Amino acid sequence: MKLRAFLMSLIALSSSVACTVVDDARITAFRDGRKAAVSLTFDDGILDHYTMVAPHLDSLGLRGTFWVNGHSIEQGEVNYAPRLTWQMCREMSDRGHEISNHSWSHPNLTNLSEEQLREEVRRNDDAIEAATGKRPITFCYPYNAQNELVARVCHESRVGTRDFQEAQGQVNSGSTPESLRAWLEKVIAAGEWGVTMTHGIHHGWDQWNDENVLWDFYKEIAARQDEVWVDTFAAVASYRQEREHCTIRVRKYHKCIGIKPACDLDPALYREPLTAEVTVNGRTRLLTFNPFGGEQLFEK
Template sequence: MKIKKMCSDMPDCRTEYLVTRNKQFFCMTIFFLFLSLSVKSQTVSVADFLGDRQAAVSLTFDDGIQEHYTLVAPHLNRYALRGTFGINGKFMGDIDDHFAPRLTWEECRRMVADGHEICNHSWSHPNLTAIDRRTLLVEIRKNDSIIKAETGVKPTSILYPFNATTPQVRAVCEEGKVGARLEQFGLGQRNSGCTAASIDTWLRQLINDRRWGVTMTHGIYTAWDQWDEPWVLWNFFRELAFKKDSVWVDTFSNIQAYVKERNAVTLTTRWCNNTLIITPALSLDSKIFRMPLTLKIAGMEKNRCMKAVQDGKNLQVSYRGDYLTIDINPYGSPVAVSYMKEKTLEGKTMCVIGDSYVYNHGCPVSETWHYKLATKHGMKYQNLGQNGNSIAFERDSIYGAPLYKRYSIIPENADYILIIAGHNDAYLVNGDIDRQKVLRQRLDELLKGLKRKYSGAKIGWVTPWNVAYEGFPATINIIEEMCRKNDVKVLNAAYTSGINPNDLVFRSRYFQGKDDNAHLNNAGHNLLMHWGEQFVMGL
């Protein structure tokens, strides 16, 4: 770590520090003076992984085998997971290949459209350490070119054939890329000998060690390292989906880019006029290293809401107990972090609409965190929750019309509109791809209608918890996707709230019964007060 103390030329500012993070996790304590001259301290650091998760996993698949499209991708899509698929251009479309039927370019294009990464595995799969430089260049550049031509996306990572490489080979192959797979956990059975227990042990150790793990899979029923019990692999995908609060699952390129940015970024910090100014500096190529970085800021006054601004836009601030997190653009302008004015919400009208998360099932509405928030800040509050309501699907009439039809009951004078919904849709969607499309379409219709009819209101969405049921990961992913598309802020209750609907002890203490995985009791709602308050004030 390199720290350089610098003098500020601004009369209202104190001191500033230069903080550089290399391969280890570092943080810098900044001492400053308020106008009252009382001494305070903060720590500013870069989280190990995006969203301050404990660990990260990239799922990689070698050799461009057709089973990756017909078997693997559907299971990944079911759980809103993204994989990295290394292909060899020479063999594309060869369904009679003696090794295994290969992917077609059309199948690759569909996988890219679903968010998966198609990366370079060389043109013809030679041992790259055993060929001359000229042949090596052809193997890499020819494959890069055809992948770009066929999918529209130039590869930014490489999976080495046979995992064979040298420093000389790396210098050629990784030029213009975020990196290459250098370590891997063999995820197969015929050769790697994986069992459900061994995979679970690997994942638990990864989380305990706070590391990034990269799996390597080849065939399912064909090719190398086949599976005799493929359900073990599908169950592993399912387990990852329900650990997204602690494990970041993403493509190899995205996680590699984050890690290298994290290690290379420099943060200059200073206090000025009761505002913490954080200036990032990063010299990597922003065309390929384009991941946001999660900053952790500890030592701010507790139970006060914070505002963070970069490039003229409000950043979402999330509380993680003793510290807060924000996702920043490491190439952007300085980030200004300050305390919000306490009376921001006073006298405003907040309408909360949605399902039984809003109506509170069998308990009084007055116990909900949003009711308590409105009361605390002197807001006018209207609860439009409906037990059993859904976003997109018609149900029994007792559950009311779906939100995409009934949203217009919100009064036109609403200053804040909070939508809390998706739990019932997750059960209705399950793993049905067609129903996912319907949800996506009608959610888009709902958000566009809300923004058009209530153009002066501040609108936010709170997702359901990450219940261990098939439809929840995909439903939560669709909500986030559509909210991003329509520029509506979303608070991911599945991965940032600390609510665990899958733990019996937690449910017994904080839900409306030990078998309830949806409805919080009074104590459970109290857990969300400051979390929800920060979100609403930041809209």
């Protein structure tokens, strides 16, 4: 790969005099030019997420985001719902799922002092990092409750927080195969980022009477990945921020195309590659580039 990159840069240098602008270039709304994105997210660190949800997602090649509260991890049954262990969090993280911060003890954060609020966030970040080796870069508000202070503190050193969600479950939300399909169609038609919120399967808030409704829905999403980018909350949130903060200069050289990005975000926090749709000589291509990687060359 290194030799190839070197040769490509030689080609670019030798033909830099002849470089011209391309017909058209833009960063696509979602990875690989797909129409829409979906993040499947699961609240409260319920044991069902390890025993049922993650295996289903794994079998379909999908990655989910699991919002956990360190306070209830390893505590067995809390509020009638068995909870995850740190070892389970570690395993799910190693399999590519996102384990992220839902506060340490699930209080309504808008009722706390700034000091208490910061402690709820930091303590859970530390515990998740200790268990998984990865410090969370997203946050999910307990009860979806936030105010100006909570939002400001919870956005620090993060690529995003969950500010909108589609509740999916049967006992409280009344999800049906038809309602789930209609939601997916709406997300695709609108070119949006859809974020689901699911709690327990057979335990906790908003359970499923017929869990196969949910598994069938995931199968349908997996089958439509040419239209929908399914990825963790962190991945999609990062992509969207990078896209907003990145500009590209695209050049056509004699034998290759060069993409030179400029992005003012912190590369230690934002690590998602971006996709550019570039049209050269009437031919449109999707090119994946690192927004912090300097000029990158692609064969024409």
